[in-house]
Structure formats: structure tokens, C-alpha cells
Amino acid sequence: MPRIKVGILLFNEVEVMDFAGPFEVFSITENEDGSGKAFEVHTVSRTKQLVSARNGLKIQPEYDFYDAPQFDILIIPGGYGAEEIEIHNQETIDWLKHRYPHVKIMASVCNGAFLLAESGLLDGKQATTHWMDIERLEKQYPKVSVVRDVKYVDAFPIITSGGISAGINMSFYIVKQTLGLKVAQITARRMEYDIDLEN
Numbered sequence: 350m351p352r353i354k355v356g357i358l359l360f361n362e363v364e365v366m367d368f369a370g371p372f373e374v375f376s377i378t379e380n381e382d383g384s385g386k387a388f389e390v391h392t393v394s395r396t397k398q399l400v401s402a403r404n405g406l407k408i409q410p411e412y413d414f415y416d417a418p419q420f421d422i423l424i425i426p427g428g429y430g431a432e433e434i435e436i437h438n439q440e441t442i443d444w445l446k447h448r449y450p451h452v453k454i455m456a457s458v459c460n461g462a463f464l465l466a467e468s469g470l471l472d473g474k475q476a477t478t479h480w481m482d483i484e485r486l487e488k489q490y491p492k493v494s495v496v497r498d499v500k501y502v503d504a505f506p507i508i509t510s511g512g513i514s515a516g517i518n519m520s521f522y523i524v525k526q527t528l529g530l531k532v533a534q535i536t537a538r539r540m541e542y543d544i545d546l547e548n
Contacts, residue, residue, distance in 0.1 A: 364426060456523065477499055
């Protein structure tokens with residue numbers, strides 16, 4: 350079975366757990382039949398220059414916007430860099446618009462939802478974000494139906510999650526929807542992550 354390709358967007362001042370949490374979930378998930386890794390996870394940024402995440406962590410992107418492969422799932426994390434920097438970068442917004450028709454799932458973590466909203470991809474859809482940014486999302490993007498007090502919202506093919514650690518919950522949900530409950534449960538156990546995947 351070919352691996353499902355996951356792309357994780359990186360940018361300066363990206364929140365570390367926003368991308369590292371989903372990276373960990375998808376990276377360690379294995380197929381139920383014992384055939385090995387279920388996902389092939391890659392990082393992508395506007396350029397291949399070293400990215401400086403929140404609090405100084407340095408990450409080397411694997412791909413840039415020009416040589417990135419086709420992804421099945423694209424994860425858009427948040428952080429200061431999403432809501433204050435990338436939201437004003439038309440190249441990033443255009444890249445998301447271009448990629449959207451070619452992915453099976455496009456998912457945001459935390460205020461990464463603002464990048465999807467700015468691109469118009471959340472218009473007419475339900476979505477969520479970090480609780481601190483809920484009112485701002487509602488005010489700035491009135492075409493988005495904002496949902497409060499949830500870990501994630503499935504408006505397939507777009508899934509949005511709440512703040513920071515909620516991206517892990519969302520990632521397990523995607524694993525469950527893609528590969529089934531048992532695989533998601535085994536992965537959560539490996540990570541020693543307490544989550545009710547049956548509801």
C-alpha cells in the first residue's frame with residue numbers, strides 16, 4: 350500500500366507544537382496489516398532557508414513552494430508567524446489556493462485557520478481556532494461560521510483545530526478517518542496520549 354503523503358507548512362515564528370504534534374502522530378502511524386509506515390511526512394516552506402520557529406527552534410524545510418511534491422494531506426500550523434506575517438504574504442495565500450483542489454484534506458492548527466480564511470477557503474464553512482482568537486476570526490472573516498469550545502471541526506475537505514495541542518487531537522481524528530479506529534488507538538498508545546477516539 351503506498352504511503353499517504355502529508356505536507357506540513359513551515360514559516361518563521363511558527364508555533365512548535367502546532368507542527369511537531371501532527372508530525373509525530375503521522376510519522377509513527379503504521380498500517381494495521383504490518384506493512385510499515387502509513388504516512389510519508391514532509392515539511393515545506395516558501396523557500397528552503399532555515400526557519401526560525403517560536404522561541405528560537407531552527408528547522409530546515411525539506412521542500413519549497415516550487416519543488417514540493419503532491420500531498421494528500423496538507424497541514425497549516427499557526428503561531429505569531431501565521432497571524433502577523435504569512436497572512437500578509439500573497440505568495441503563501443496563493444500557494445494554499447493552488448494546492449487546495451489537489452489535496453484530499455487541508456487542515457489547520459490554532460490560528461493557522463487565519464491563512465485559510467484569508468485565502469477564502471473557509472467561506473461558508475464551519476471552523477475553529479485558538480480560543481484567544483475566536484472573536485478576531487469572527488470579526489475579520491464574517492463569511493466563516495466560527496465554532497467555539499471544540500478541539501476540531503470537520504468541514505471536509507477542510508479540518509480546523511483549536512490551539513496548539515488540539516492539533517494532536519485533530520491528527521488522531523484524521524488517522525481514524527483515514528485508516529480506522531484501531532490504527533488510531535494503537536498510535537495513541539505508542540505516544541502515551543490520552544484521547545477518546547470512539548466518540
